[in-house]
Amino acid sequence: MSDVVIRAEKLGKKFIIGHQVEYSAILGEALVRSARGLLRRGADMLRGRAVVAGDEIEEFWALRDVDFEIKRGEVVSIIGHNGAGKTTMLKILSRILEPTLGRVELNGRVASLLEVGTGFHQELTGRENIFLNGAILGMTRQEVLARFDEIVAFSGVEKFIDTPVKRYSVGMYARLAFSVAAHLETEILFVDEVLAVGDAEFQKRCLDRMSAVASAGRTVLFVSHNLAAVAALTRRGIVLKGGRLIFDGPIENAIAQYSASLSKGKAARDWGRGHHSAIISADLLDAQGRPTDTYEPGTPFNLQVEVETANMPGLGLELHLRDANNLPVAFYSSSIFSQTPLPSEGRHVCRLSLQPLFLASGEYSFDISTNSLTIVVDHGVANAIPFQVAASSPGGIAYDFKQSLGHGVLAMQLASPLRIEPASSEPA
Amino acid sequence: MTSSDRPSQRLILEAGRADRQYWGDIWRYRELFFILAWRDVAVRYKQTVIGLAWAFVRPFVTMVVFTVVFGKLARLPTEGDAPYAVLVFAGLLPWTLASSILGDASNSVITNSQLVSKVYFPRIIIPFATVMVGLIDFGVSLLILVGVMAWYGVVPDWHILLLPVFVVLAVLVAIGPALWAAAMIVKYRDFRFIIPFVVQVGLYVSPVGFSTKVVPPEWQLLYSLNPMVGVIDGFRWAILGGDSPLYLPGFAVSMLVAAGMLWLGIHTFRRTERGFADLI
Numbered sequence: 001m002s003d004v005v006i007r008a009e010k011l012g013k014k015f016i017i018g019h020q021v022e023y024s025a026i027l028g029e030a031l032v033r034s035a036r037g038l039l040r041r042g043a044d045m046l047r048g049r050a051v052v053a054g055d056e057i058e059e060f061w062a063l064r065d066v067d068f069e070i071k072r073g074e075v076v077s078i079i080g081h082n083g084a085g086k087t088t089m090l091k092i093l094s095r096i097l098e099p100t101l102g103r104v105e106l107n108g109r110v111a112s113l114l115e116v117g118t119g120f121h122q123e124l125t126g127r128e129n130i131f132l133n134g135a136i137l138g139m140t141r142q143e144v145l146a147r148f149d150e151i152v153a154f155s156g157v158e159k160f161i162d163t164p165v166k167r168y169s170v171g172m173y174a175r176l177a178f179s180v181a182a183h184l185e186t187e188i189l190f191v192d193e194v195l196a197v198g199d200a201e202f203q204k205r206c207l208d209r210m211s212a213v214a215s216a217g218r219t220v221l222f223v224s225h226n227l228a229a230v231a232a233l234t235r236r237g238i239v240l241k242g243g244r245l246i247f248d249g250p251i252e253n254a255i256a257q258y259s260a261s262l263s264k265g266k267a268a269r270d271w272g273r274g275h276h277s278a279i280i281s282a283d284l285l286d287a288q289g290r291p292t293d294t295y296e297p298g299t300p301f302n303l304q305v306e307v308e309t310a311n312m313p314g315l316g317l318e319l320h321l322r323d324a325n326n327l328p329v330a331f332y333s334s335s336i337f338s339q340t341p342l343p344s345e346g347r348h349v350c351r352l353s354l355q356p357l358f359l360a361s362g363e364y365s366f367d368i369s370t371n372s373l374t375i376v377v378d379h380g381v382a383n384a385i386p387f388q389v390a391a392s393s394p395g396g397i398a399y400d401f402k403q404s405l406g407h408g409v410l411a412m413q414l415a416s417p418l419r420i421e422p423a424s425s426e427p428a
Numbered sequence: 429m430t431s432s433d434r435p436s437q438r439l440i441l442e443a444g445r446a447d448r449q450y451w452g453d454i455w456r457y458r459e460l461f462f463i464l465a466w467r468d469v470a471v472r473y474k475q476t477v478i479g480l481a482w483a484f485v486r487p488f489v490t491m492v493v494f495t496v497v498f499g500k501l502a503r504l505p506t507e508g509d510a511p512y513a514v515l516v517f518a519g520l521l522p523w524t525l526a527s528s529i530l531g532d533a534s535n536s537v538i539t540n541s542q543l544v545s546k547v548y549f550p551r552i553i554i555p556f557a558t559v560m561v562g563l564i565d566f567g568v569s570l571l572i573l574v575g576v577m578a579w580y581g582v583v584p585d586w587h588i589l590l591l592p593v594f595v596v597l598a599v600l601v602a603i604g605p606a607l608w609a610a611a612m613i614v615k616y617r618d619f620r621f622i623i624p625f626v627v628q629v630g631l632y633v634s635p636v637g638f639s640t641k642v643v644p645p646e647w648q649l650l651y652s653l654n655p656m657v658g659v660i661d662g663f664r665w666a667i668l669g670g671d672s673p674l675y676l677p678g679f680a681v682s683m684l685v686a687a688g689m690l691w692l693g694i695h696t697f698r699r700t701e702r703g704f705a706d707l708i
Contacts, residue, residue: 015706050615050707091705095441095548098702104441118546121467123474135463136547 117177274379508671658682
């Protein structure tokens with residue numbers, strides 16, 4: 001048997017996406033446009049093509065000319081920006097998507113974890129969902145039975161195992177879901193960004209479990225934004241950018257490549273658009289008002305976001321600050337927190353100066369979206385402003401308060417100097 | 429290792445490559461089939477007050493209404509000496525089974541889009557798993573039939589032994605178009621609106637509330653192009669025995685049409701399923 005377990009040759013995947021040209025408020029124009037759309041969709045259907053929403057259609061290569069080989073027992077990270085093609089690649093390797101070009105050779109049984117809790121049913125109990133999810137991930141009933149107690153113990157939801165999961169808290173649900181996934185044992189395992197669940201303590205257990213899997217001689221392909229985890233778990237990294245493989249080699253170099261492409265990629269960004277609005281650009285600014293990717297903890301957050309809206313009153317601008325594990329840290333909504341919606345028409349630059357946060361050092365990003373009533377996202381850009389905190393020393397001494405220490409991502413600041421006084425010796 | 433019957437295997441993924449291991453894969457994923465079927469059954473009557481009793485109420489009420497409307501008001505003839513209620517129920521049984529399979533299975537792929545976009549397995553498992561729900565409701569309705577026959581004192585003869593064959597036929601008649609529709613719905617959601625309409629119209633163009641003998645003899649063969657005609661006649665033949673002789677040429681036509689639709693369904697589904705995750 002060959003020692004190469006995964007071989008990808010000239011792998012490519014094309015998607016067809018539609019664009020909405022613009023909304024028309026004039027009934028006549030709107031009718032003409034929908035009539036034209038109807039004709040086009042009808043013609044597409046006769047030719048057996050899929051229905052694509054929008055007025056204009058564009059081909060889009062999510063993955064192009066990707067070659068690599070992975071040997072038995074290797075643990076490899078795939079890193080890249082959002083939209084670089086990481087998930088598409090994993091989906092092709094796990095047979096969910098069919099490649100448009102090229103071929104993949106797989107030697108060995110494959111399991112993929114693109115999400116935890118796939119197929120969980122709200123009405124079923126924790127116990128029932130373990131069997132359901134296990135089967136969906138490719139485990140047999142025997143295997144689930146054999147590991148059942150282990151799975152339940154790992155999740156820590158013993159008490160609620162016979163309760164429908166719709167009564168679970170989000171954390172319990174995620175823990176149970178990950179526990180099933182963590183007990184999946186196959187020769188080749190694909191893992192996509194599934195560690196961003198649960199609390200810090202549970203995340204640590206997940207990472208430990210992942211490194212146990214990795215050291216057990218199985219082949220693992222691991223997609224993550226969590227560069228700390230990536231560096232800890234893997235020795236080889238593949239960097240994707242715009243659907244192409246730009247680096248394949250030692251993980252330290254891969255992370256360096258990725259970071260470099262991060263700053264270079266900012267010039268040519270295209271985030272697409274929503275139905276009524278588009279976020280055109282977004283930057284973190286330094287004290288001098290220049291774009292930067294580093295934030296100095298304890299200083300105001302200066303952001304500049306350029307937005308275009310088309311005939312849509314009442315949209316709010318929303319920010320989610322996320323930490324390196326992609327967990328939300330803080331939130332801002334212009335429509336709720338400032339009662340200031342975006343203008344309904346035209347291109348505008350929003351300048352935000354947000355109160356200082358004493359962030360721990362590490363990677364962060366802002367997700368930015370335009371939003372109606374904070375419920376319906378019109379245009380959302382995940383990871384719109386990635387930035388880092390290089391060093392964080394809340395006490396002003398040479399102590400680095402790091403995200404990875406597990407004390408959270410915010411240093412608490414005193415409102416007035418700390419006072420320590422002798423306790424009164426007389427009982428009150 | 430996940431199981432002993434899954435040795436290391438070599439797999440090539442390429443555009444347009446016919447999957448030679450497909451049918452073997454279905455066998456390997458049989459546990460998933462059972463667990464999906466079990467899930468659909470387990471979830472069906474959750475958080476309802478009367479639960480499985482719904483499987484009694486719906487067919488029973490339909491039978492009463494049809495018996496009154498077609499038998500008493502329209503005074504349509506029954507077959508032989510069979511009570512009209514038994515005639516109706518013998519038609520309603522396969523009709524309910526087939527229409528629920530058609531409705532559930534055709535929507536099953538998109539209702540399980542979470543699975544389709546996140547894990548691999550032979551997709552054809554999904555529509556087949558929904559058949560189980562229809563079969564369980566069918567089993568319950570069968571009990572009503574026994575009750576109704578006892579009430580009217582109808583005793584079946586040896587024909588009843590062939591009833592399971594016609595149950596299988598009812599499933600096959602429904603699953604062919606259902607597979608085709610399931611594949612089409614992924615691409616064109618229009619079919620979501622078409623299928624309920626087909627089921628609604630089908631109830632009246634199929635001989636559910638009346639006997640096939642009502643149709644003039646010269647039209648019988650043409651009428652049998654509706655495959656449900658063959659299945660329902662088969663049910664009545666099995667249940668009423670000598671009172672409802674089977675019109676063989678018509679039955680053959682129905683079965684041919686059903687076989688053609690089954691082939692078309694499987695073929696269309698197989699050809700398009702690898703693109704499901706792209707479209708869903």
